[in-house]
Amino acid sequence: MAHLPGSLLFVCNLNRVRSPMAAGLTRKLYGDAMRVESCGLQPSGEIDPMVAVVMQEVGVDLFDHQPRGLADLALGSFDLTIALTAEAWPPVRAAVAASGAEADYWPTEDPTASEGPREMRLEAYRIARRALEARIVARFGPPPEWE
Numbered sequence: 001m002a003h004l005p006g007s008l009l010f011v012c013n014l015n016r017v018r019s020p021m022a023a024g025l026t027r028k029l030y031g032d033a034m035r036v037e038s039c040g041l042q043p044s045g046e047i048d049p050m051v052a053v054v055m056q057e058v059g060v061d062l063f064d065h066q067p068r069g070l071a072d073l074a075l076g077s078f079d080l081t082i083a084l085t086a087e088a089w090p091p092v093r094a095a096v097a098a099s100g101a102e103a104d105y106w107p108t109e110d111p112t113a114s115e116g117p118r119e120m121r122l123e124a125y126r127i128a129r130r131a132l133e134a135r136i137v138a139r140f141g142p143p144p145e146w147e
Contacts, residue, residue, distance in 0.1 A: 004140055005079035005102070007035040011088040015040030015067035016048045017125075018084040018108045022132045024060040029136060029143040037078070041088055043067035048112065054125040076101055084108040084132075106135050 008026065012019040019038035026036045047065040055062045070091065075081060076099025083089040089105045096103035108131065114124030137143070 004030060004034045007078045007080070008037070009073060009075070009078040009081040010036075010038045010084060011040065011070070011081060011092050012038075012084040012108070013041050013087055014045070015043045015069070016045060017051050017110065017112060018128065018132070020047060020062055020065045020067075021051055021055060021129055022082070022084060022108075022136065024055050024062050025058075025129070025133050026136055026140075028058070028060050029133070030140065031144075033144075037068075037073060039068045039070055039073050041070065041091065043069040043072075050111070050122055050125045054122060054129050057126075058129070070095075075099070080104065082106055085110075104139075106132075108132060 010019040010022040010026075015038055019040060023036045023038035026034075044067060046067070047062050052063045052065075075092070075095035078101060080102045081092050081096050082104045083092040084106055086107065092103050092105075109128055111121070111124040111128040114121045
C-alpha cells in the first residue's frame with residue numbers, strides 16, 4: 001500500500017454529492033488507516049438521495065450525512081486536502097499553502113447535471129463513484145483487502 005496521509009479532507013461545492021462520496025469510499029477502502037472528512041464551499045440541505053442510493057450499492061451508508069462547510073473544519077490541519085471542483089480549488093490551494101500541507105485537485109464530473117429517467121441519472125452517479133474510486137486507489141494504492 002502506498003503511503004497514506006494521517007488525515008485527508010475532500011472539498012466540493014455543497015458537500016452533498018462528490019466530497020461525501022469520495023470520503024465514504026476512502027473510509028470503506030482504507031478503514032481507520034487515516035482520518036477522512038469532507039466539506040463544501042457552501043453546504044446546503046441534505047445528502048443528495050441518489051448519492052445515498054449508489055453508495056449503499058457498495059456498502060457505504062450516507063443517508064445520515066449532514067453537509068458541512070469550510071468553517072466547520074480547520075483546512076490547514078489536514079495532511080492532504082483534495083478539491084473535487086474547479087470552484088473549490090482556489091480556496092483549498094490558498095488555505096493549504098499557508099499551512100505547508102499538501103493539496104491536490106481532482107476534477108470530478110457533477111452527476112446532478114444528468115437528465116433523463118431515474119435509472120439513467122443513477123448511472124451518472126455510478127460513473128462518478130467509479131471514477132472517484134479509481135482515483136483514490138491510484139493515489140493511495142490497493143486497499144489492504146485487495147492485496
